[in-house]
Amino acid sequence: MPILLEKSQIDERLSQLEGWARQGQAAIEKSYVFADFKAAMRFVNQVAEAAEKVDHHPDILINYNKVKLTLSTHSEGGLTHKDFDLARDVDFI
Amino acid sequence: MPILLEKSQIDERLSQLEGWARQGQAAIEKSYVFADFKAAMRFVNQVAEAAEKVDHHPDILINYNKVKLTLSTHSEGGLTHKDFDLARDVDFI
Numbered sequence: 473m474p475i476l477l478e479k480s481q482i483d484e485r486l487s488q489l490e491g492w493a494r495q496g497q498a499a500i501e502k503s504y505v506f507a508d509f510k511a512a513m514r515f516v517n518q519v520a521e522a523a524e525k526v527d528h529h530p531d532i533l534i535n536y537n538k539v540k541l542t543l544s545t546h547s548e549g550g551l552t553h554k555d556f557d558l559a560r561d562v563d564f565i
Numbered sequence: 566m567p568i569l570l571e572k573s574q575i576d577e578r579l580s581q582l583e584g585w586a587r588q589g590q591a592a593i594e595k596s597y598v599f600a601d602f603k604a605a606m607r608f609v610n611q612v613a614e615a616a617e618k619v620d621h622h623p624d625i626l627i628n629y630n631k632v633k634l635t636l637s638t639h640s641e642g643g644l645t646h647k648d649f650d651l652a653r654d655v656d657f658i
């Protein structure tokens with residue numbers, strides 16, 4: 473079972489990522505801009521594949537060429553290493 | 566250029582759809598529930614294809630097995646036949 477991270481751990485893992493920010497107490501989010509809707513959808517499908525692989529799923533909001541990902545470990549009610557591991561995976565896409 | 570619909574036209578077109586509701590003055594939305602994330606993503610990709618075909622794109626929010634579509638004609642600042650035509654197309658998926 474994933475363990476909720478302390479604030480200092482969250483700050484440390486956030487500092488290793490580019491463009492991710494806290495959203496409230498229990499989530500992190502990042503927004504991406506693509507050339508068009510097709511490019512945004514290609515990214516979303518790659519995110520979906522990465523998410524399925526680790527069985528951890530971000531909320532995904534698509535507005536034409538913009539995609540916002542929100543990560544939280546709902547079962548624990550906050551942020552765990554699963555969130556930051558997937559954020560890192562997604563940024564390798 | 567699509568023309569903004571009058572309230573009576575919006576009511577009429579809404580009455581021909583199942584599960585769509587107004588969201589504020591300028592949009593309609595519908596939420597769908599699927600068996601799992603994979604099924605939700607399959608639906609989203611079909612929606613994306615339908616959207617590309619008519620060059621009109623809903624906002625798409627994916628929360629694991631739930632998908633919320635929001636339709637609005639942003640260029641006109643409100644609802645047009647394009648929104649209701651795509652809503653109808655999507656419900657044929």
